[in-house]
Amino acid sequence: MIVTRFAPSPTGYLHIGGLRTALYSYLWAKRNNGKFLLRIEDTDLARNSKEAAEAIKEAFQWVGLDFEGEIVYQSERFDLYKRYVQELLDAGKAYRCYMSKEELDALREEQTARKERPHYDGRYRDFTGTPPKGVEPVIRIKAPTSGVISFVDGVKGEVSFNASDMLDDFIIARSDGTPTYNFVVVIDDALMGVNEVIRGDDHLSNTPKQIILYEALGFDVPKFYHVPMILNPEGKKLSKRDGAMDVMAYQKEGYLPETLLNFLIRLGWSHGDQEIFSMEEMIAFFDPSHINKSASAYNQEKLLWLNSHYIKEASYERLIEALRFFDVDLAPHPKKELLIDAVRDRAKTLVEFATMIRQIVDAPKTYDEKAIEKFLDTKAVEILSEYKNTLKNAPTLEKASEFETLTKNFLEERGLKLKDLAQAIRIAMVGNSVSPSIFEVLEIIGFVHVIERIEALIIYKKGV
């Protein structure tokens, strides 16, 4: 059985790069009827892991990912790590090092000055004498000093490192007794049964260290997949400066979760030429061996295109639900389906969607001056006024087609074209020169309110 995991450190929110590796891990587990686990890497006690876990849960819930069992917190497993440190100590595979921080810094400085790679020199590796007083030792692993460490990465292929220029006896437990990252990752992955690790390729250089630990501890080495970074549109490393990093920001900006997932899966992974993937397809097709080897740049236009795609596809219920977040409740609206269909092709985000809805549903409070100047000269106001009278004398109109017939007859009698009236009606209805098809808008607004809105514009125009 394939077991994958997502193991973020608590940063307070889930960022999109993290969501992508989480998605890949999730998909790969699902595809293989395996398990996808969640672990919070909070060995650094300074940061609040509960809050971070809540943020991750919220984001997972929003996009529809779930994980198996309970969240594992590393901060709750210190006793466990201690046991394994002791085990390595007893086996002579790790040792106490009494070098002080100052000494280490000095050593590193010298090495750098000599243009050498800064590294620990192993001075306590075989130390048997009396330890210096007043120094709380760190625990270091006895790493191989020669040979080659290689592994087959599921994305990059075979990767190998020379132990001599890669490794030193790195620290597995700090002087305060707490374990370090490389050590706890290995322990937890092994104990949790994680056998396929999908993670960012910034971890590629850590991998040989972890392999050393797997072997020292007698655990099986998992299969690794190192996925390349996401770059900003300029091709540089993605940072907070580039805008939305927090997954939940995408909700606020009006993206559907299916958009984000589809966007992310396609950023760095492909299945032939296919662009659109449902969750079922993602699970059916995702294979980490098709992950691209090179980094990919974030592409806002494509995100927007995907979002408009999913808005076009979404069911009425889905949209009504998603729109609640933006304080738009369409559920009681008598023409909600017509309204949604009138707007959906025009909105790239739900923010725009909500704005357009409000513009139709709420009578205009102001009018766009430029539109008035351009389309409402005296002649146009006259026509609009006559049109209003015609409406008033007509039986109550209901359907868009009824408005259309009446309007066309009205125009024909006067030898006018739709062009001569459409913009005036539009300004009356929504306050500016842009809206969905006017006849649909008229139906949505309803006969009585249509007349009111036209009258309001005429009065406004006279007042000016």
Add this chain to the structure above:
RNA sequence: GACCCCAUCGUCUAGUGGUUAGGACACCGCCCUCUCAAGGCGGGAACGGGGGUUCAAGUCCCCCUGGGGUCGCCA
């Protein structure tokens, strides 16, 4: 600096020795049209450079260049 990874249109990518180098986003043009969109049709646009290997190289090898990552008692 050392080590490791990477390199196809502006961007996301297909390509696994023989292709007119394909698709998508974006862009441009045309059509549709009551505005704006949407939609339809069409267009421009790429194998970083240099050496090899081979009958044949975007595809394999080497070098260069350019990006990125890692070198913590952070994760």
